[in-house]
Amino acid sequence: MTKDGALKKYFGYESFYPLQAEIIDHLLAGKHALVLMPTGGGKSVCFQIPALLMDGTAIVISPLIALMKDQVDGLAANGIPAAFLNSAQNDEESAKIIGRCLAGGIKLLYISPERLASASTTVFLQKLRISLFAVDEAHCISSWGHDFRPDYLKLHVLREKFPAVPLIALTATADRVIRRDILRQLDIPEEHQFIASFDRPNLSLAVYSGRKRIDQILRFLSKRKNQQGIIYCLSRKTTENVAMRLQDRGYQAAYYHAGMDNAGRSKIQEGFTRDKIQIICATIAFGLGIDKSNIRWIVHYSLPKNIESYYQEIGRAGRDGAPADTVLFYSYADVKTHHDMLKDLPQDRRELLAAKLERMKRYAEADICRRRILLSYFNEQPSGDCGNCDVCKNPPKKFNGTIIAQKALSAVARTSEKINMTTLIQILRGSLNAFIRENSYDQIKTFGAGRDIKYSEWAEYIFQLLNSGFVDIAYDEGYALKLNGLSLKILKSEMDVFLTQPAELEKKFETIAALPKKQAGNDGLFERLRALRRTLADENNVPAYVVFSDRTLLEMADSRPQDAIEMLGVSGVGEHKMKQYGKQFLEEIRHYTTHQS
Ligand code: ADP
Numbered sequence: 001m002t003k004d005g006a007l008k009k010y011f012g013y014e015s016f017y018p019l020q021a022e023i024i025d026h027l028l029a030g031k032h033a034l035v036l037m038p039t040g041g042g043k044s045v046c047f048q049i050p051a052l053l054m055d056g057t058a059i060v061i062s063p064l065i066a067l068m069k070d071q072v073d074g075l076a077a078n079g080i081p082a083a084f085l086n087s088a089q090n091d092e093e094s095a096k097i098i099g100r101c102l103a104g105g106i107k108l109l110y111i112s113p114e115r116l117a118s119a120s121t122t123v124f125l126q127k128l129r130i131s132l133f134a135v136d137e138a139h140c141i142s143s144w145g146h147d148f149r150p151d152y153l154k155l156h157v158l159r160e161k162f163p164a165v166p167l168i169a170l171t172a173t174a175d176r177v178i179r180r181d182i183l184r185q186l187d188i189p190e191e192h193q194f195i196a197s198f199d200r201p202n203l204s205l206a207v208y209s210g211r212k213r214i215d216q217i218l219r220f221l222s223k224r225k226n227q228q229g230i231i232y233c234l235s236r237k238t239t240e241n242v243a244m245r246l247q248d249r250g251y252q253a254a255y256y257h258a259g260m261d262n263a264g265r266s267k268i269q270e271g272f273t274r275d276k277i278q279i280i281c282a283t284i285a286f287g288l289g290i291d292k293s294n295i296r297w298i299v300h301y302s303l304p305k306n307i308e309s310y311y312q313e314i315g316r317a318g319r320d321g322a323p324a325d326t327v328l329f330y331s332y333a334d335v336k337t338h339h340d341m342l343k344d345l346p347q348d349r350r351e352l353l354a355a356k357l358e359r360m361k362r363y364a365e366a367d368i369c370r371r372r373i374l375l376s377y378f379n380e381q382p383s384g385d386c387g388n389c390d391v392c393k394n395p396p397k398k399f400n401g402t403i404i405a406q407k408a409l410s411a412v413a414r415t416s417e418k419i420n421m422t423t424l425i426q427i428l429r430g431s432l433n434a435f436i437r438e439n440s441y442d443q444i445k446t447f448g449a450g451r452d453i454k455y456s457e458w459a460e461y462i463f464q465l466l467n468s469g470f471v472d473i474a475y476d477e478g479y480a481l482k483l484n485g486l487s488l489k490i491l492k493s494e495m496d497v498f499l500t501q502p503a504e505l506e507k508k509f510e511t512i513a514a515l516p517k518k519q520a521g522n523d524g525l526f527e528r529l530r531a532l533r534r535t536l537a538d539e540n541n542v543p544a545y546v547v548f549s550d551r552t553l554l555e556m557a558d559s560r561p562q563d564a565i566e567m568l569g570v571s572g573v574g575e576h577k578m579k580q581y582g583k584q585f586l587e588e589i590r591h592y593t594t595h596q597s
């Protein structure tokens with residue numbers, strides 16, 4: 001069988017994603033490789049197809065024990081014999097699997113790194129015919145990375161004991177230092193690196209002002225009742241609060257954070273993978289360890305700490321290649337929270353992290369194509385504007401807001417830079433209260449100078465001034481607003497300020513909250529197929545996406561295959577799945593089409 005034949009027969013796909021074919025040929029030629037691909041880039045196929053085409057068993061080292069069963073189920077659903085060995089199994093279970101491997105019945109064997117390090121495993125591997133080694137999440141080998149696993153340091157033994165067996169290391173974490181560590185420790189020649197583009201065109205990107213986030217989220221969700229997603233929050237408390245607010249509105253939402261016990265966390269994770277929970281409100285603790293291709297949206301409730309984390313987190317959506325939406329809420333208070341977290345670090349580390357935070361902040365404040373910024377951050381040259389971010393879809397319409405800015409800044413100056421945003425708006429709007437009177441703020445010249453602008457609009461404008469760096473905020477002085485060099489220029493009319501009207505921002509939000517016409521959820525047939533998938537998944541005790549991905553269902557709903565041949569033409573329908581599920585899905589489609597016309 002050829003590699004193209006295997007792709008079609010086992011996975012039901014027509015053509016390879018970028019670099020997959022090259023990597024497969026490289027491994028088949030007996031060479032080692034380091035593969036860097038974004039989440040959803042299709043890393044697994046890179047070693048699964050060679051494993052199918054070569055004699056013997058491929059050994060896949062993966063730190064994600066919780067995922068092994070789903071991965072093996074996923075392979076089984078495509079008719080590929082696979083198994084896993086980890087420390088959670090008892091002796092009898094593992095003896096059975098070892099026996100099947102030695103008898104030549106298993107093409108892929110997943111092993112946890114600690115299990116690999118045990119003496120009995122070494123003895124077993126020496127008896128086994130091994131086709132290749134695949135080291136998944138290879139960045140865990142580097143002590144520079146955030147997921148460092150000491151057991152990964154022992155992997156170099158594989159290269160010493162099995163020098164002739166090709167080894168492929170795979171990761172989605174890009175950094176040069178980590179890459180160098182992987183190459184060195186696994187003794188992979190530098191020229192054997194495959195680095196894919198990190199662009200994920202199916203992910204929409206949007207950044208919104210972090211005011212009234214819950215309201216905005218509710219509106220976003222109201223159009224996505226059948227779509228699963230994750231809301232990333234900075235603190236445990238926020239995850240709990242947001243989940244509660246959503247539950248109150250009838251959503252199946254749960255929270256997930258590092259303060260919960262293992263059993264509680266696995267239960268939530270399982271519920272999400274099996275489509276029983278629609279929304280997870282999580283700290284970053286939820287992430288590594290979810291292998292779910294039909295996550296349709298990601299919301300960042302707060303600004304992430306750097307672009308790497310942000311990109312990794314949004315990357316968990318839309319792994320099946322179907323459209324997925326990402327929304328980031330940005331507020332300057334988040335920047336303060338991050339700065340507080342850095343406070344006690346040694347100076348050089350603090351400076352590095354602060355610089356990364358600054359890049360993240362600039363991304364959130366930008367008014368050029370956001371994908372351009374992301375790709376250039378990862379040292380790629382984008383070919384043009386993406387057309388799938390909020391800036392591209394709705395270029396910010398600005399008006400000359402110099403006078404508005406001057407009113408606000410002048411009030412800040414006249415109150416000796418002691419007031420926070422709330423007091424500033426009260427002064428501008430001429431609201432009298434005890435605090436204003438006590439401080440004689442009602443006596444200053446700008447008192448009431450901005451009555452014509454609503455409270456919420458003032459808040460929005462001041463927000464924009466802050467985000468553009470036209471005024472500073474002293475987090476350690478009760479959020480007092482402070483003038484800077486630019487503020488003075490504006491006050492002296494040496495420079496103009498351009499602002500966006502809140503109504504424009506509102507319109508902008510509507511465009512992203514809306515679903516593209518053909519997207520998941522709009523089509524009656526798609527919903528029928530989804531329901532059928534759910535039933536079949538429950539019967540077989542596997543996650544729904546293991547039966548068929550959202551993308552495959554969308555294509556089925558769209559092309560409405562009438563017979564087995566047409567069904568096999570749908571991307572994601574391989575021979576095994578055709579045999580197992582084809583008939584039921586064909587019937588559902590036929591039923592739907594006849595009752596419609
Ligand atoms: P990664 O591990 O890089 O995040 P996966 O290996 O999980 O990515 O693949 C992501 C999704 O893309 C999976 O649903 C997979 O079946 C699918 N996929 C992989 N290669 C192809 C391809 N050549 N054509 C279509 N879909 C593919």
Ligand code: ZN
Binds near residue numbers: 368370372388390391
């Ligand atoms: Zn864009």
